[in-house]
Amino acid sequence: MKKRTLLYVAFIALLCSCENTGSAYERAKGAKPNIIFILADDLGYGDLGCYGQKTILTPHIDRMASEGLRFTQHYAGATVCAPSRNSLMTGQHMGHTTIKSMEKPIKDNDLTVAEVLKGAGYRTGVIGKWGLGNVGTSGYANAQGFDYSFGYYDQIRAHNYYPDYLMENGEKFPLKNEVVYVTDSTNYAVGIGNAAVKKKEYSNDLFTQKALDYIKNDTKEPFFLYLAYTIPHANNESFLINEHGMEVPDFGIYDKEPWPSEKKAGASMITRLDSYVGQILDLLKENNLDENTLVIFTSDNGPHQEGGWRLDYFDSNGPLRGMKRDLYEGGIRVPFIARWPGKIKKGETDQVVSFWDFLPTACELSGQDQPISTDGISYLPTLLGDNEQQEQHSFLYWEFKTSISRHAVRSGDYKLVTIKDPKIDSTSIELYNLADDISEKRNIADQNPAMVSDLEAIINRFR
Known part of the structure; x- marks a missing residue:
């Protein structure tokens, strides 16, 4: 009996040994970690301390970079909002995406990251700026694989940080703010664009609270949270109230600086965004989710020069030429940081990756087959330090037509x-x-x- 027990123990040990062999990349395939994808709006390559920023303070994102992997050659899907986000969701470059420039809904037959992960048993949520289709269209977030949605469905409404309402699962979520709408029929934002005359509830603060609640909603399923902030985009309809477009509740640590108000506000927006990231990371640690959660931070395109903000205030594009709406590096090369304690090796990589690579990466993490519709390549090997397994793009492609x-x-x-x-x-x-x-x-x-x-x-x- 004792001999049989020893043989059984040896057999179990052998099985465990076999399961633990192979590279970290091989072991991570199908591991189904929680995934939080944090997207900034119009944040430049040079706006973060870990990418060379000297004045604006971003300690939490910098800590995320020191604890994870910082990419120096990561590209957005496009140089403006909607097509870039479409590329992120569908895993396609601009040659194949259905949204090319101005807002159009994602099509019914477009396969999204949320649909892939939901099919793998994930709880899926989008909080913040969706911008790819309103209720009643094929692009409605809850019709594209998301179990939960909160925020702006329309990208023009998202200009205002103090809207009169947000959307939650297809229903209006009223806020205490009071707004005026664009009524001039010659303006592209007529009936949608708005600015607040009474500012009570700041949308990005609400996004953070909803995100924290979503993470704390402990269930047996892994979760995917697409957290799309609107900071530091400008309110392009701020002319309605004769103010600059860098809307923020206060100037924070920059209040005493001898700068014009729009410069203080822009810097404060970025530092406020950094504080949100810190809250997310702290909650993961407090709830013992840290080592089972991949957190990604990036931006939808390069920095803007709108609403009173100027690139040369803080060298927002760093060493890069150009900005939002350009196809030079400043318009499409963006910060990208990935953190997964115990899995991702700390450091820096010059591996060339893009928005359309996220979907195949999510497929590998969730154990799903990669769809033939994607133009992307999984960067999971790079995340886990297995460079020999990393495939390379033969080319990357962008277009922008006005x-x-x-x-x-x-x-x-x-x-x-x-x-x-x-x-x-x-x-x-x-x-x-x-x-x-x-x-x-x-x-x-x-x-x-x-x-x-x-x-x-x-x-x-x-x-």
Whole structure:
């Protein structure tokens, strides 16, 4: 009997040993950790201390970077809000997404990250700015895989930090603020854009409280929380009340600085966002969820220059050229930090990744098959330090079309930017080697016609 027991113990030990073999990457496949994806709005590459910011204080995000992995070559899906978020949700680049520029709802047949994770048994929630479809459309968040939604469904309404109501699971959530709406029929925001004449409840404070409540709602299922703040976007309808658009309850630690009010407000918005992240991280630790939760922090595109805010106040784009609405690096290269204690190795990586890589990464984490519709590549190997398993993109692609048509493609270290203005019958073709020209100052197109031709062929595939 004793001999049989010893054999049984040895057999169990062997099984445990087999389960623990393999790389951290192999062991993490299908591990189903909680996932919190925190998205800032119009936050620049240079706005955080861990990316070189010298004046604005972001201690909690900096701590997150020191405890996790900081990416130096991470790209948003687009240079403006709606298409970038669509790319994040569907795992597709701009050549394939159904939202190209102005707001249109996600289509019924678009597969979202939330649908993937819900299919894997996750509890799914979106809090903050959805911006991809209102109630009654195919883009309504609760029709796209989210069990719970709270915040702004419309991206123009999201300009106002003190709205008269938010939305919760398709119903109006009234607030104590009083607003005036745009009535000028020549304005793009007519009937939707608004500004507050009575400011009582700050939307991003409410997002944080709802997020904390969502995390504390302890259930047996793993959870996915897409927490999309609107900081530090400007209220573009602030002209209605003759104020700048950097809306924040107070100037905080910058109150005594000898700066104009919009500069104090913008800095305070970023530091306030940092405090929200700190609250999330603290709660995870307090509730023993820390080591089973992957937290990601990034921004939807580069920094803006609206509502009184200026790039040169604090060097918001850092060493990068351009800003929101540009396809230069300043418009699309954004901060990206991933933290998962005990799993992600601390440090920095120059692995090139993008918004459309999040969906396949979520597939690997949840044990789901990667859909053929995605343009993305899972970056789970990079997160877990298994660089030999990390696949590489052959190219990354972006476009942005208004009256001027902009396209960009990156392959390896080379990036091609084309800008066509039909009004003046002008087309510029610019090629940069990002390995030694991160600021895109030296156009080397004339010296590399073969490279230009190869990259133009990729653009023409989706033009």
